[in-house]
Amino acid sequence: MPDSSSSRSRWRTRRPGKRGQRWLAVLVFLFALVLLVIALWDWNWFKGPVERAVQAKTGREFHIGGNLDVDLGRTLTVRGDGLTFANASWSRTPRMASADRAEIDLRAWPLLRGQIRIPEIRLTRPDLLLETAPGKDQPGNWDFLGPNDGDPPVLQRLLIDDGRLKFLGSAGRTDVLVALNSGKPRTPDSAPPLLVKGKGRWKGNAFSLDGNTESPLELTNSDHPFRIHLDGRAGGTRAIASGTLTNPFALRVFNLQLMLSGRDMEDLFPLIGVAMPSTPPYRLNGRLKRDHDIWRYEEFTGVAGDSDLAGTAQIDVGGQRPFLKADLASRRLDFDDLAGFIGAPPRTGAGETANAEQKARAAALAARAKILPDTPYNLTKLRAMDADVRWKAQRINSPTLPLDDMDAHLKLDAGLLRLEPLNFGVAGGDIRSTVRMDARKDVISTQLQASIRKVQLGRLMPDSKLADQVAGGVSGDLDLAGSGNSVAAMLGSSNGNVSVGIGRGHVGNLVMELAGLDVAESLKFLFTGDKQIPLRCAFGDFGVDDGVMHARALGLDTTDTLIVGEGSIDLKQEQLDLLLRPRPKDFSILALRSPLRVGGSFKDPSFRPDFKALGLRGAIALTLGTLTPPAALLATLETGPGKDSNCGGRYRK
Incomplete structure (x- = not known):
């Protein structure tokens, strides 16, 4: 007969096993319930807290007009529809940015440590408005984040589908609309390039832009060359920038091949604020570099009218007025290409280079009874910038005067222009001269x-x-x-x-x-x-x-x-x-x-x-x-x- 005590002992041994199974079943049930809750959870409950958090950080209203959803995993995906972000208070347009959908991938484990790692952001039909402030010292509408106390987010890829960027100038003469789309990445792990195509008005001139750049995210990589190729036109001026940048935000290297051409260098003044005399059509090619407030156009070569032109020019924009310093040289200078310095058009006969406006001015001048140029100098241009320009020409082509060479040194300071010297070799001799034009008053004294x-x-x-x-x-x-x-x-x-x-x-x-x-x-x-x-x-x-x-x-x-x-x-x-x-x-x-x-x-x-x-x-x-x-x-x-x-x-x- 079996021992009853051993039977009870075996029974007690089996009983805890049944309890464990029950607890396991409870845990499985609870986990399944959590998963069910998560699966059925309405993440829209977080819309209000997210909107208030963004407004507290930026000072501007943020709304999620559609659904807010989250996919859980080692990489979290936050998805929002119908997003809008308010503009600066001074703007006439209430909305600065919007998107039909935004999807943000987040690494889960770094997030638990307080670090934000974003493998990718995907934007569908984003619409961004950038505009300058009406006040000279006010920042643009893009300045809203303020100082960053913690580590900045690390973003690896940005994908844009049917995006749009609009830029408005405060004076109302600049209105550019640019279409943005992500291209095909060069490697599976690299950020895709950004395809750019736009048009509008720049400083009152018809403007167009076409080209591509690396993803803007690559700008934060100080060791990765940022490739760029942009072809822009404003009025009669065209600029093609091609090359690489390395961390331009740190201004360590800014080195681009820039081709600049146009119908008249005088057109550069309303576009970029550089005052130049009227010239025939020109075409230049050189290296563009930047060091803080100094922009350098180095070792450029090209032509202006029927003259060749080479040298280096730099503009310092850090002072009260832009300061242009240039060292120019011409192997062959066509004398009538200098006519813009005295307010006259270049020659427009057979074999001469001139734009349509200059040809019309030359025809009007030919119809006049007088020959001395009466086109007024632009006082605003003479006062807008300072300059120190040296220009030497080895040989001069002039059908009416036997000019041999030229040595000119132009200095412009707050409206006071000096040519010291302005020398020409003429018919085996020379003409040495100095010119002083004081444009600090309404009437120039010379x-x-x-x-x-x-x-x-x-x-x-x-x-x-x-x-x-x-x-x-x-x-x-x-x-x-x-x-x-x-x-x-x-x-x-x-x-x-x-x-x-x-x-x-x-x-x-x-x-x-x-x-x-x-x-x-x-x-x-x-x-x-x-x-x-x-x-x-x-x-x-x-x-x-x-x-x-x-x-x-x-x-x-x-x-x-x-x-x-x-x-x-x-x-x-x-x-x-x-x-x-x-x-x-x-x-x-x-x-x-x-x-x-x-x-x-x-x-x-x-x-x-x-x-x-x-x-x-x-x-x-x-x-x-x-x-x-x-x-x-x-x-x-x-x-x-x-x-x-x-x-x-x-x-x-």
């Missing part, structure tokens, strides 16, 4: 000082046949001061002195006889050939008063003919009124020897004999015995090796 030295007269003649007729070195000095906001106004109000002279040389007899209207001598030399006549000197000395040049001394002396002049040149009206009185030193039976009247306008001068003055020739001839140039000119005249000028001697018949 001073011009120039010296002309050893410019060869023969090389000034565009026609080779005429060039063979004359030889001699031209020297002189100009000292003018005027006021006005255009070149025409400055010269038309100028005061000062203009003196120019020619020392020893020679002049063709044909030229002299034609000037003296000696018919017989002219016909003879036309058919039998010309001979050279020694030139003793020639000079003109003018006092300038309120834009009118009055001849104080005007003469030319050769072994063949003595000519003395008088009269004036009106710079304001652009009119000539000079009388040249010849006194022949030889005999001709058909010599008319009448004075020559030089009149008409700068654009259409006239040369005709003055028969009224002819009757007075005998009396006037008595006063022409002495030809004396101003003392100041004597030091500049070329006299030949070891010889004094013959001018100042006395002639008697």
Whole structure:
């Protein structure tokens, strides 16, 4: 018979096992219940707390208009529909951002340690508005987070489906709408690039943008090169930026290949605030770098009009005004491409480069009776920035002047512009000048000082046949001061002195006889050939008063003919009124020897004999015995090796 005590013992041993099974069943039930609760839980209960938390952090209202849902696992997925985020209080548009759906993946275990690790964010139809504040010192509407006390979230991938970004300028002249979509990533683990395509207005100019960049998330990776290729157009200006950035937020390396082109460099002022003179169409290519407030365009090459242009330019935007410093060089400079500096258009004939507006201005200028440029300088541009620019040209192409080279140094400081120096090599000699334009008041005051030295007269003649007729070195000095906001106004109000002279040389007899209207001598030399006549000197000395040049001394002396002049040149009206009185030193039976009247306008001068003055020739001839140039000119005249000028001697018949 079995022992009853052992039976009870075995029963007691089995009983706890049944209890354990019951507890296990309870735990399984509770876990299943929790899973069921989680599965059936309405996460929308958290919408209110989430909205209040975002508003507390940013100071702006945040709403989840649709469902809020969470998928649990090692990676949590938070999903929200119908999201809206309020704009800054000063904006006229109440909503800054919205999205049909946002999905955020979160690593669970780091979250328990207080660290936010976000493998990926997916946005469906996001709509973002960025706008500048109306006040100059106010931040844009994107400044709302304030200081970050903890570790920033780590975001690895951002996917955008049918996104839209709008940028508005406070002045109302900038309104750009950009479509954003994520492209295909280069590797499975890399963030996808961002495809960009937009259009609108930038500073009042039609604007378009097309290209792609790496994901914006890659900007936080200081070791990963951020690839970019953007093609932007604003009005007649185009910029293509291509290359890589490395942590540009830290400003350690900002190095892009930038191609910049447009119809006129003057268009850059309303776009980026850099004041440039008007130029023909241009195209430049160089490296763009940034170091805090300094932007450098290094070792660029290109063309502006029919001139080549190379160098390095940098702009410092950290001061009261942008400061441009540049070192420029041209191997070949087309002189008319500089016309924008004096408010004139470039040449527009065959083979010349100009935009449509410049061609229209050139046509209007050609139709005018006057030739001096009357386009006013833009005072706002002259005061908007400071500059220190050096420009050298090795060779100059000019159809009307035999210019050799150029050395110019421009300084601009708070509306005071100085060209120190502005030098040109001309016909074997040089013109050295300084220009000072003070645009700090409403009317510009200008001073011009120039010296002309050893410019060869023969090389000034565009026609080779005429060039063979004359030889001699031209020297002189100009000292003018005027006021006005255009070149025409400055010269038309100028005061000062203009003196120019020619020392020893020679002049063709044909030229002299034609000037003296000696018919017989002219016909003879036309058919039998010309001979050279020694030139003793020639000079003109003018006092300038309120834009009118009055001849104080005007003469030319050769072994063949003595000519003395008088009269004036009106710079304001652009009119000539000079009388040249010849006194022949030889005999001709058909010599008319009448004075020559030089009149008409700068654009259409006239040369005709003055028969009224002819009757007075005998009396006037008595006063022409002495030809004396101003003392100041004597030091500049070329006299030949070891010889004094013959001018100042006395002639008697």
